[in-house]
Amino acid sequence: EVQLVESGGGLVQPGASLKLSCVASGFTFSDYWMSWVRQTPGKTMEWIGDIKYDGSYTNYAPSLKNRFTISRDNAKSTLYLQMSNVRSEDTATYYCTREGFAYWGQGTLVTVSS
């Protein structure tokens, strides 16, 4: 059974950094592109970016590419999202998804507030 389990969310202050993780199981992680998607409290869905199966290539939403970095460790079957200089508008539930949006984790909530 495919499972994606995100972690690392919580309450953070504006300007801080945060690193989210997504541990994958039930499939060969190194065979698939992986993505991060976030959902705002108002339920708007926003694609953050994705990473090639071997980690050699990344794509980002233009509005986020200067502050967010996606990486992966195939030996640990883990996807990462490094967030820097966070803002209140980054408050959202963050999901990792497998290639083609076929599988989603349960999400991890990030709240940016002082």
Added chain:
Amino acid sequence: DVVLTQTPPTLSATIGQSVSISCRSSQSLLHSNGNTYLHWLLQRPGQSPQLLIYLVSRLESGVPNRFSGSGSGTDFTLKISGVEAEDLGVYYCVQGTHAPRTFGGGTKLELK
């Protein structure tokens, strides 16, 4: 960025009724490789989104065949032939043809 416009934003239905949701794109979603990367997701209350239909009309494994997708280019439709209680939630279209990937605003299906 590609804008996906979903209509209606809210849909009220009775059990057994057939309904349709429209997703219109600001650009053609036909990729140069011949595929059209338009997919449909359902997010039930309190749950993560799940994939229902991919590549316009292909039913994801385990999804009931009362769901169907159609369309081409810029106009796409999700149809539910006989709504059941478990179908309630928010439906999203999402495109994977162009970067950045983008989502529709969602259509909330509720019971009348």
